[in-house]
Amino acid sequence: MGFSTSAAATIIFIGVLLSFGFLYPVVEETAEAHTEAFDDRDDRSLAQRNTDISLENSTYNESAQTLSVNVTNTGTTTLRVDETDLLLDGVIETDSETTVDGVSDRALWLPGETLTVVVDDVSEAPDRVHVVTGPGVRVSTTDVGEES
Amino acid sequence: MSSSGITQLVLFIAALTVAAGVATTLTANVNDISGSLDSRGDNIVEGIDTDIEIISDPGSPESIYDDTEDNETVTLLVKNTGERTLSTERGVDVVVDGRYIPVDTVTVVSDASAWRPGQTVRVTASAALDPGDHRAVVHVDGDSAELLFRTEST
Numbered sequence: 114m115g116f117s118t119s120a121a122a123t124i125i126f127i128g129v130l131l132s133f134g135f136l137y138p139v140v141e142e143t144a145e146a147h148t149e150a151f152d153d154r155d156d157r158s159l160a161q162r163n164t165d166i167s168l169e170n171s172t173y174n175e176s177a178q179t180l181s182v183n184v185t186n187t188g189t190t191t192l193r194v195d196e197t198d199l200l201l202d203g204v205i206e207t208d209s210e211t212t213v214d215g216v217s218d219r220a221l222w223l224p225g226e227t228l229t230v231v232v233d234d235v236s237e238a239p240d241r242v243h244v245v246t247g248p249g250v251r252v253s254t255t256d257v258g259e260e261s
Numbered sequence: 262m263s264s265s266g267i268t269q270l271v272l273f274i275a276a277l278t279v280a281a282g283v284a285t286t287l288t289a290n291v292n293d294i295s296g297s298l299d300s301r302g303d304n305i306v307e308g309i310d311t312d313i314e315i316i317s318d319p320g321s322p323e324s325i326y327d328d329t330e331d332n333e334t335v336t337l338l339v340k341n342t343g344e345r346t347l348s349t350e351r352g353v354d355v356v357v358d359g360r361y362i363p364v365d366t367v368t369v370v371s372d373a374s375a376w377r378p379g380q381t382v383r384v385t386a387s388a389a390l391d392p393g394d395h396r397a398v399v400h401v402d403g404d405s406a407e408l409l410f411r412t413e414s415t
Contacts, residue, residue, distance in 0.1 A: 117273040121280035128284025132291035139295040143302030150309035153344050157312065161342075195371065196379030198340070203317060203324025205338055205370050205381065241320050247379040249314040249342040 161248040164188040169227065172258045173238035180235045184244050184252070185227045192222040196247030199230050201239040206232050308403030312343030315399055315408040316381065325397075326390055326412045333389040335362065337408065338370070339399050340381045347376045347401055354400040355386045362386040 165188035172181050182199060186192055194213065199206045209232045213219040222228050230244075243253040317325050317338045327334045335357060341347055349367040356362065363386060370381045384399065392414035398407050 117269075117276035120273065121276040124277065124280035124284050125287075128287045131284075131288045135288065135292050135295045136298075139299050139302075143298060146302055146306045147309070150306045154309055154312075157342070157344070193379060198316060198338070198370070198381050200316070200318050200321075200324075200338070203321030205383070207370055207372075241318060243316075243318040243320070245316045245340065245381075247340075247342070249316070249340060251316060253318060253320060255320075 157248070160190050161250060163190045164192065164246055164248045164250040166192075166244065166246055166250060166252050168242070168244060168252045168254050170258060171242045171254060171256070172260055173235065175238075175259060175261045178233065178235055180232045180239065180242075180257075182230045182232075182242055182244065183227055184230070186222050186224050188250075189224050190248070191224065192246050192248075194220055194222050194228065197222070197228065197230075198245040199232070200241075200243035200245070200253075201232070201235070202241055203243070206230075208232070304403070307345065310344040311347065311402040311404040312341070313347075313399065313401050313404050313406045314340045314342050315397070315406045316340045317408055317410070319408060319410040322410050322412055325408075325410050326395075328390075328412070333387065334365070335386050335388050335390070335397065337384045337386075337397060337399060338381055339384055339401070339406065341376050341378050343378060343404070345402075346378070349376050349382055352402050353382075353384060355384060356398045356400070357386075357388050357390065358395055360388075362388045 167185045167187045169183040169185055180201065194211050199209060209230050210217065212229045213222050214226045238257050238259055241253055241255050242257060243251060245251040315337050325336060327336065335355070337355065349369065353364055353367050354361065355364055365385045365387055368383050369376055370383055373380045376382050390412050392412050394409070394411050396407065396409050398405050
């Protein structure tokens with residue numbers, strides 16, 4: 114009787130050890146992945162709070178049928194030009210030329226620099242100009258200047 | 262003496278069998294729980310990493326709601342502000358005024374091939390709306406974004 118009990122206890126003990134061996138790595142990995150995901154979310158939230166842009170002016174040139182929008186990065190985060198969207202009267206513009214501080218085809222838009230977006234073939238001056246950055250910070254204006 | 266030895270042997274085998282059964286059931290169950298926990302953890306991480314924003318301009322409601330007769334559509338511009346590349350094929354749901362609206366198309370606006378972080382998609386859904394205030398909610402992979410807009414009578 115005594116030996117049966119010890120043998121049975123040993124088998125169950127091995128079972129418990131194996132179960133713990135299965136469970137522990139999964140729990141540890143999951144906890145680590147969660148911590149990392151929360152850290153990333155905090156970073157994104159911080160970047161969004163540090164992002165700020167100011168719409169300097171938007172000018173419609175009637176004879177050339179172009180609209181030019183100047184936006185300055187007044188925050189402390191570096192923004193990406195290809196992640197910045199321009200909406201004219203709510204319609205997103207995909208075909209535009211961008212320059213940052215006068216240099217064309219720049220991918221990054223650093224704090225303090227001004228992004229100029231020029232859209233061709235605009236048949237009439239839009240009522241609203243809306244600029245959205247990669248982190249989701251946006252600014253809009255209804256003040257569109259006209260020049261002929 | 263001999264009968265006592267046989268009894269002990271029977272008890273020994275019975276104890277071993279029961280113990281082996283309990284141990285096997287325990288490890289199998291814990292293994293299943295580990296698998297479930299792993300996928301649940303992955304889902305939660307996906308949810309945390311997913312972040313979207315509706316960037317449509319509510320100041321231009323005509324760009325959001327097209328009231329063409331028999332072809333009324335709601336168009337929402339949704340930006341991926343999270344960490345993950347999202348799927349445009351599945352998992353994009355639109356709810357307007359608490360009513361589920363079937364999504365017609367989800368197209369990436371820029372030249373990008375996928376809905377990567379920072380990229381915007383145009384989501385169109387067919388819905389006939391009355392003039393007045395509306396609330397649109399877009400759900401993608403555990404995250405949602407809301408837009409309040411107003412449609413004018415024409």
